[in-house]
Amino acid sequence: MKTPAVAAVLCLLTATACGASRDGARPAESPSVSLWGTADPSAEPSGEATEPFDADRAVLRIKRLGFTADTDPGILKSLRGPLRAIHAHCTGSVDGHCVSVFFFHGNEYAGNDATGVRSSAITSQDGRTVTLSYPQFLPTDPQCCHSGGERTYRARWKDGKVVFSPPLPENPNYADR
Template sequence: MRRAVTLPAAAAVFCLTLVTACGASADKARPEANPSVSLWDTAGPSDGKPSEDGREPFDVDRAVLRIKRLGYTADTEAGTLRNLRGPLRAIHAHCTSSVDGKCVSVFFFHGNEYAGYDRTAAAQSTIKSQDGKTVTLSYPVYLPTDPQCCHSGGEREYQARWKDGRVSFSPPLPENPNYPDK
């Protein structure tokens, strides 16, 4: 004997199926953290050849989507990002799940191609300037006795430039620029 399925039961099964399917696809789209992946992997969704002249319009939507897929949220409005001169561009972002904002990274694009990031989850950083050829980053330096709120080691600046097909820092960027002596 067949039982009639009630509307609430059918709706519950539909919702469960929808939530399960959406959850599964969202997990597959989220990249896993993998420290063995090169910071300067320039393979992008297109042909992997960055624009040399930077005259093409910056595809901000694609750049912001790439950052989002890496688990970060851009800190600058899309309208402002569209005005960045290229070919080398930097976008400051924070970890999407960060509660205190002490998890940031700077993502680099050469032309419209993703070119890497500074360091994974630095505590704090600032893009001081960028002109399409050089990006100047600043990191507050925390001494071992400093509380998380307040650094007392001054700030260190680093210049990022496109050199030999990758982003290069001068002086070389330490593993943790907020705590360079660790």
């Protein structure tokens, strides 16, 4: 059984683009793209970063996963930590309906929100809590327009991982399915 760190190293050694898109529209799933483990499970957020945020490194990690950050690295450097979130879209997406939120604890990648998300927004983040909003698409909604309202989730760092309240469903744009 491989840990996400071992899988990531193997991916780099084989020079494959883990998570890179084959058709330019959607990234392939990668075992390292799940939220949920980190090197120091005992670390709890203090509300302040202990070291400057390496936004360039974070943006490069996001790019290697097949996404493009929606915010300039210069602006990302000012995010308070230790918990930070970066919204990104699938590299090469023509309609913009392939997005994800990537989490970093300190300068370490901690995972992303969900795979296959059509639309989302980071509504706030303060270094301890990240608030995300997801439009709710009903089965008859066109791709452009949701009619099911919005759902809000809060992400926090707890016991070495990002946890959501309420728990994040597999696809938060279709939470009732």
